[in-house]
Amino acid sequence: MDIVVRALVMFLFVWLVTRAVGRRELSTLEPFDLILLVVIGDLIQQSVTQNDFSVTGGMLAVGTFAAMTVLFSWLAFRFPRVQPVLEGDPVILVERGKTIDRNLRMNRITFEELAAQARLSQIPHVADIEWAVLETSGNISFIPKSGS
Amino acid sequence: MADVPDALTLKVNRDREGKRDVLFRRIALGAILVLLALGLVNLFGQRPSTTTADAPAATLEVHAPERVRGGLYYQARFRIDAITELEKATLVLDPGWGEGITMNTIVPSPLGEASRDGDLAFELGRVPAGEKHVFFLQLQVNPTNVGHRSQNVRLFDGDRLLATVERTVTVFP
Numbered sequence: 001m002d003i004v005v006r007a008l009v010m011f012l013f014v015w016l017v018t019r020a021v022g023r024r025e026l027s028t029l030e031p032f033d034l035i036l037l038v039v040i041g042d043l044i045q046q047s048v049t050q051n052d053f054s055v056t057g058g059m060l061a062v063g064t065f066a067a068m069t070v071l072f073s074w075l076a077f078r079f080p081r082v083q084p085v086l087e088g089d090p091v092i093l094v095e096r097g098k099t100i101d102r103n104l105r106m107n108r109i110t111f112e113e114l115a116a117q118a119r120l121s122q123i124p125h126v127a128d129i130e131w132a133v134l135e136t137s138g139n140i141s142f143i144p145k146s147g148s
Numbered sequence: 149m150a151d152v153p154d155a156l157t158l159k160v161n162r163d164r165e166g167k168r169d170v171l172f173r174r175i176a177l178g179a180i181l182v183l184l185a186l187g188l189v190n191l192f193g194q195r196p197s198t199t200t201a202d203a204p205a206a207t208l209e210v211h212a213p214e215r216v217r218g219g220l221y222y223q224a225r226f227r228i229d230a231i232t233e234l235e236k237a238t239l240v241l242d243p244g245w246g247e248g249i250t251m252n253t254i255v256p257s258p259l260g261e262a263s264r265d266g267d268l269a270f271e272l273g274r275v276p277a278g279e280k281h282v283f284f285l286q287l288q289v290n291p292t293n294v295g296h297r298s299q300n301v302r303l304f305d306g307d308r309l310l311a312t313v314e315r316t317v318t319v320f321p
Contacts, residue, residue, distance in 0.1 A: 002291075002292050002294075002321075006321065009321075016179070016180070017176075017180065019173065019176055020176035020177040020179075020180055021177075050291040051219060051291055052291075088169060089160060089164075089167065089169070090155075090161050091162075091164070092156065092158070092161045092162040095158075100162060102164075106170050131152075131153055133153065133161070
């Protein structure tokens with residue numbers, strides 16, 4: 001039983017950490033972020049399974065994480081008011097070529113980072129962006145101005 | 149002028165009206181920082197502490213953590229300073245020392261081990277006046293062992309109780 005409880009606690013803690021850290025930090029897979037994700041995974045494994053090397057223990061831990069993932073997904077689907085709490089909301093960063101500085105600041109995104117992301121979407125100037133939206137996944141989606 | 153993308157509204161997704169996500173994030177981050185601070189001040193172990201009991205015949209000192217976590221190794225050190233000669237020094241440990249805790253090594257090996265009314269008795273032998281006897285237990289907390297239990301230590305000379313050190317241990321998951 002304890003392995004299920006430990007997995008449950010760690011799932012909720014990881015959820016809390018991802019919500020606290022912010023979506024951008026965990027969505028970019030730069031070398032350091034990649035290492036960080038692997039290390040976090042290793043630390044979680046140790047605290048969940050501890051000295052349990054059994055297949056049963058592994059199945060219980062993985063099963064708990066899978067069940068909690070489905071539960072969170074179902075809650076977000078069944079109760080739309082819960083979704084922003086569980087997953088956050090998309091945030092508009094650029095509206096008709098103008099940055100919304102408050103939203104950039106709240107999500108710790110610099111203008112330079114926004115411009116870099118825009119370039120990756122083949123948009124050379126922020127002024128050419130009709131809408132830029134920070135999605136709940138942490139990615140920024142761009143809708144260019146028509147004709148640009 | 150282009151419309152706002154589907155499923156987005158300016159009130160919610162641009163102006164963030166009624167949204168408390170920054171506040172929530174700060175609270176969550178604050179909770180994590182509090183957890184780290186509590187860890188730094190030894191709330192979750194396993195910094196050892198020393199407890200001493202003085203008696204006319206001997207002094208008993210126990211040096212061990214009072215807070216430990218599942219799976220961790222730790223050491224308990226018992227020191228007896230004999231003021232008068234102890235003919236048959238015996239340490240009697242509460243069962244909490246062994247409950248869900250693996251005893252990896254006992255150094256030096258006691259002359260005898262026994263159960264004394266459910267407690268763990270280690271017979272150490274003679275300790276001359278003015279000399280000390282140091283006794284180590286190397287322990288490991290079993291991961292499923294969580295909770296709070298008594299770890300009192302009593303020093304006997306034969307059947308005569310000389311000193312008692314009162315301790316408790318808290319095992320965190």
